Amino acid sequence: xxMKKLITIGALTSIFVVKAWGSVFFTVDVGSLQDENxxxxxxxxxxxxxSSGPDGEFSLPTPGSVTGxxxxxxxxxxxxxxxxxxxxxxxxxxxxxxxxxAWAQGDNLAILWFPDLTLANQSxxxxxxxxxxxxxxxxxxxxxxxxxxxxxLLHSLKFFTEGDNPLVNGSDVPALLAAAGLGVGDSAGPPxxxxxxxxxxxxxGTVKFEWNGxxxxxxxxxxxxKLAGGSDWTVLGIVxxxxxxxxxxxxxxxxxxxxxxxxxxxxxxxxxxxxTIESLRSSLHNIATRGIIGGGDNVLxxxxxxxxxxDITLLTRTKxxxxxxxxxxxxxxxxxxxYFQLGAPNQQSxxxxxxDQFSEIQALLAPRTNALPIADENSKDxxxxxxLNGTSLNTIISTDTEAKEALGLVEIFDATEALPxxxxxxIVNLSTRGFIGTGDxxxxxxxxxxxxxxxxxxxxxxxxxxxxxxxxxxxxxxxTDTSIILIPPGAAVEDWxxxxxxxxxxxxxxxxxxxxxxxxxxxxxxxxxxxxxIDADPGLYTFFLTGVEGGTGIGLIEVFLAx
Amino acid sequence: xxxxxKIKRLIAIVASLAxxxxxxxxxxxxxxxxxxxxxxxxxxxxxxVSFPFKxxxxxxxxxxxxxxAGNLVVNVSADSLTSGAFDxxxxxxxxxxxxxxxxxxxxxxxxxxxxxxxxxxxxxDATGLVNGDQIAVYxxxxxxxxxxxGVANEDEDEPGLRKIEVIVPQATSSAGNMIPEGIxxxxxxxxRQVGEGISAVADNAVLYHGRALVIRNNDTVAKNALFFxxxxxxxxxxxxxxxxQYALNNFIGLNRPLAITLDELGLAGGGVFEETTDSDNPNDxxxxxxxxxxxxxxxxxxxxxYYNGAWREESAGAGADKGGDLIQPGMGLAVQKxxxxxxxxxxNWVNEWGxxx
Numbered sequence: 001x002x003m004k005k006l007i008t009i010g011a012l013t014s015i016f017v018v019k020a021w022g023s024v025f026f027t028v029d030v031g032s033l034q035d036e037n038x039x040x041x042x043x044x045x046x047x048x049x050x051s052s053g054p055d056g057e058f059s060l061p062t063p064g065s066v067t068g069x070x071x072x073x074x075x076x077x078x079x080x081x082x083x084x085x086x087x088x089x090x091x092x093x094x095x096x097x098x099x100x101x102a103w104a105q106g107d108n109l110a111i112l113w114f115p116d117l118t119l120a121n122q123s124x125x126x127x128x129x130x131x132x133x134x135x136x137x138x139x140x141x142x143x144x145x146x147x148x149x150x151x152x153l154l155h156s157l158k159f160f161t162e163g164d165n166p167l168v169n170g171s172d173v174p175a176l177l178a179a180a181g182l183g184v185g186d187s188a189g190p191p192x193x194x195x196x197x198x199x200x201x202x203x204x205g206t207v208k209f210e211w212n213g214x215x216x217x218x219x220x221x222x223x224x225x226k227l228a229g230g231s232d233w234t235v236l237g238i239v240x241x242x243x244x245x246x247x248x249x250x251x252x253x254x255x256x257x258x259x260x261x262x263x264x265x266x267x268x269x270x271x272x273x274x275x276t277i278e279s280l281r282s283s284l285h286n287i288a289t290r291g292i293i294g295g296g297d298n299v300l301x302x303x304x305x306x307x308x309x310x311d312i313t314l315l316t317r318t319k320x321x322x323x324x325x326x327x328x329x330x331x332x333x334x335x336x337x338x339y340f341q342l343g344a345p346n347q348q349s350x351x352x353x354x355x356d357q358f359s360e361i362q363a364l365l366a367p368r369t370n371a372l373p374i375a376d377e378n379s380k381d382x383x384x385x386x387x388l389n390g391t392s393l394n395t396i397i398s399t400d401t402e403a404k405e406a407l408g409l410v411e412i413f414d415a416t417e418a419l420p421x422x423x424x425x426x427i428v429n430l431s432t433r434g435f436i437g438t439g440d441x442x443x444x445x446x447x448x449x450x451x452x453x454x455x456x457x458x459x460x461x462x463x464x465x466x467x468x469x470x471x472x473x474x475x476x477x478x479x480t481d482t483s484i485i486l487i488p489p490g491a492a493v494e495d496w497x498x499x500x501x502x503x504x505x506x507x508x509x510x511x512x513x514x515x516x517x518x519x520x521x522x523x524x525x526x527x528x529x530x531x532x533x534i535d536a537d538p539g540l541y542t543f544f545l546t547g548v549e550g551g552t553g554i555g556l557i558e559v560f561l562a563x
Numbered sequence: 564x565x566x567x568x569k570i571k572r573l574i575a576i577v578a579s580l581a582x583x584x585x586x587x588x589x590x591x592x593x594x595x596x597x598x599x600x601x602x603x604x605x606x607x608x609x610x611x612v613s614f615p616f617k618x619x620x621x622x623x624x625x626x627x628x629x630x631x632a633g634n635l636v637v638n639v640s641a642d643s644l645t646s647g648a649f650d651x652x653x654x655x656x657x658x659x660x661x662x663x664x665x666x667x668x669x670x671x672x673x674x675x676x677x678x679x680x681x682x683x684x685x686x687x688d689a690t691g692l693v694n695g696d697q698i699a700v701y702x703x704x705x706x707x708x709x710x711x712x713g714v715a716n717e718d719e720d721e722p723g724l725r726k727i728e729v730i731v732p733q734a735t736s737s738a739g740n741m742i743p744e745g746i747x748x749x750x751x752x753x754x755r756q757v758g759e760g761i762s763a764v765a766d767n768a769v770l771y772h773g774r775a776l777v778i779r780n781n782d783t784v785a786k787n788a789l790f791f792x793x794x795x796x797x798x799x800x801x802x803x804x805x806x807x808q809y810a811l812n813n814f815i816g817l818n819r820p821l822a823i824t825l826d827e828l829g830l831a832g833g834g835v836f837e838e839t840t841d842s843d844n845p846n847d848x849x850x851x852x853x854x855x856x857x858x859x860x861x862x863x864x865x866x867x868x869y870y871n872g873a874w875r876e877e878s879a880g881a882g883a884d885k886g887g888d889l890i891q892p893g894m895g896l897a898v899q900k901x902x903x904x905x906x907x908x909x910x911n912w913v914n915e916w917g918x919x920x
Contacts, residue, residue: 150740151860153609153777154859158724160723166722167724167761168724
């Protein structure tokens with residue numbers, strides 16, 4: 001905790017021109033004043049309140065002169081060694097000062113502190129360390145640093161620096177400004193802004209803001225950021241003069257930011273030009289879910305949301321016979337049919353993948369997407385190529401004409417070749433609804449996060465909530481208690497992420513916030529649905545959605561891209 | 564301590580400034596009149612106020628004798644007081660004595676010490692006092708007793724960026740200006756004084772009887788200050804000072820719970836207020852500060868002088884009788900005494916007022 005210095009100056013002044021005695025009263029709250037070594041000035045040094053005089057400019061101290069000549073004038077001064085500390089607040093004595101011919105309303109004010117001067121020796125020598133502060137555009141709170149109108153009851157000058165202290169909860173004024181960082185006779189003056197600024201995200205997830213040519217003698221640089229088009233600048237940090245870059249790891253995904261630098265010292269604050277960058281983002285590339293393709297409510301349904309303005313081409317497949325080739329011991333669907341629905345039912349459908357869009361489908365297989373070829377061009381698996389435009393919510397329903405009530409694999413792939421930042425449309429939500437059995441018949445699947453940066457994902461296992469209208473229920477035969485296992489890319493077993501009930505992990509408030517943000521209906525308190533919230537690096541994720549204690553029924557796995 | 568009560572009504576005056584009701588207790592039960600006033604504090608503004616109420620008297624009696632000048636000694640019946648009960652603490656008075664009848668009715672003087680039968684005052688003189696004059700002793704309002712939870716319950720979490728400040732101006736100052744005598748704020752459950760350390764408690768800082776004070780609302784939203792206490796319907800003598808150096812402003816509070824007209828002030832015509840003989844060059848002035856206008860460092864909203872047998876207001880011209888203009892309860896005032904050639908003297912403006920029957 002920094003010692004605080006608080007100065008009160010009562011000023012009784014005489015303005016004979018107007019045949020009246022005027023009064024100006026200052027309250028100067030000075031926090032964290034330090035000597036040249038960064039040591040708080042608890043019991044030494046001299047402090048001066050000075051006026052610029054009519055020219056509005058401050059002469060700097062010179063050897064032998066605190067004010068350096070010119071028309072600057074000392075309004076009041078304090079011997080800090082004579083003051084007492086009270087309860088963490090360092091008190092400087094109050095005193096009266098008077099308007100006279102040397103200063104008048106509108107004159108600029110500044111404080112000077114000399115850590116090594118004393119009441120007996122107020123004559124600085126060459127290179128004598130001192131601090132200087134004249135608030136103009138630097139945010140320090142309080143009134144303007146200028147002599148107020150005659151008769152002002154309480155003109156309150158404040159000087160607080162960054163960091164919490166007993167008087168304020170932080171400030172945007174760099175702590176460096178409270179140090180006696182200048183030397184008598186040395187070069188000093190207002191800061192200069194950089195000649196150029198630039199940004200990049202060569203290190204994905206961290207924006208580097210760079211600049212050249214700035215200076216702030218005795219001061220520092222404040223780095224600020226805002227959303228492009230917004231008006232509220234956020235202070236990211238304060239760096240020492242001489243620094244030429246700042247790393248910002250706090251960027252969101254796919255957002256356009258403006259960056260600027262404020263060069264600050266005790267004389268002034270100067271803004272740089274603005275550098276704008278769109279941060280990297282990721283997208284959901286694919287979901288594949290294996291489950292039983294039944295009849296009635298037990299069909300397998302894939303839902304997905306695309307968001308953007310341009311075209312997006314998707315490959316969807318529902319595999320039964322091809323799944324049997326991969327897993328010959330499993331009971332698999334004999335002849336799946338897929339129906340794509342956008343707004344209207346069965347807008348597009350396919351029974352056997354080689355019948356309708358053979359060449360288009362072939363073009364979208366690996367390496368264009370992660371879809372591996374189906375060896376038998378005459379198999380009864382289903383596949384479609386769907387091209388969408390703009391933002392839409394879609395479903396694909398898979399059935400089995402042989403009604404085997406057996407396993408199938410439903411897949412959807414984003415065939416966009418561009419990187420996520422360059423794509424005009426992307427998948428932001430994927431889901432699969434199906435019957436959750438036991439053993440091989442649980443819902444198993446995977447999804448791929450595509451991009452260069454991690455993204456916040458919300459993965460939910462919906463079961464009991466399918467009884468609610470708000471979840472498009474009631475769904476007959478829904479499962480009553482779900483559990484999710486999520487396997488991140490390459491994760492060892494001990495790093496698998498599990499969740500039974502969505503409130504178990506102590507992050508339910510964040511889950512609610514993210515659900516709100518992505519437009520997902522929130523679970524009710526106490527429900528036995530499942531949810532996992534992760535910062536997901538790009539890669540392939542595997543999930544298992546099961547019933548608890550052998551429970552079965554219809555469930556829904558959802559994956560939301562939250563940024 | 565032996566108290567006597569002579570007022571037989573209990574009236575609650577709440578917020579609207581109007582008497583809200585009268586409750587007559589059983590015949591043998593007497594109570595003072597109590598009231599409360601809420602004053603709006605506009606955002607980013609000063610409000611110059613006076614405390615319109617007093618605290619309960621801690622002693623009522625009659626004068627046995629009085630001696631001395633400059634530091635008056637008042638004697639009362641033997642053993643009628645608790646010795647030391649009214650003693651000043653660390654040089655700050657805690658109580659004041661009021662002469663409630665006789666030649667000095669309304670005059671109040673701070674108490675330095677007391678014994679069982681004697682009260683030693685900080686000032687005052689025996690002129691005109693006679694045995695049997697009624698006297699009373701009141702505790703001073705302090706910040707802690709007047710605003711125990713802060714003004715508008717504002718407990719500052721950033722003492723360096725105070726939302727509410729109570730500025731106690733010097734009692735007098737050169738014309739046109741207030742000079743703070745103390746600046747206070749409420750933080751961490753207690754009153755603090757700027758410049759005295761953020762841990763030092765200033766709950767006992769005195770709000771002197773009859774003095775104006777300034778409440779500064781630095782916040783961007785309006786707030787309300789609640790004043791509560793007993794109604795003063797006895798005469799009030801307000802000391803006024805003058806100077807041979809300059810015109811002198813006396814910042815005063817009238818301590819009345821209802822609005823009264825200028826004609827009811829009793830300020831003019833008694834020799835205390837220098838009447839104007841040349842309307843182009845007014846002598847003494849009464850400065851009135853708005854209770855409702857927004858803004859800091861307020862200038863008077865109206866300046867009155869007494870000319871040709873009536874109150875005049877500077878902007879209205881010397882022909883308009885403004886004696887019916889109202890001084891609102893809680894309003895802070897300044898009496899500007901014109902510079903005198905020599906021998907400046909203090910005087911008492913006695914305001915007599917009673918609750919409407």
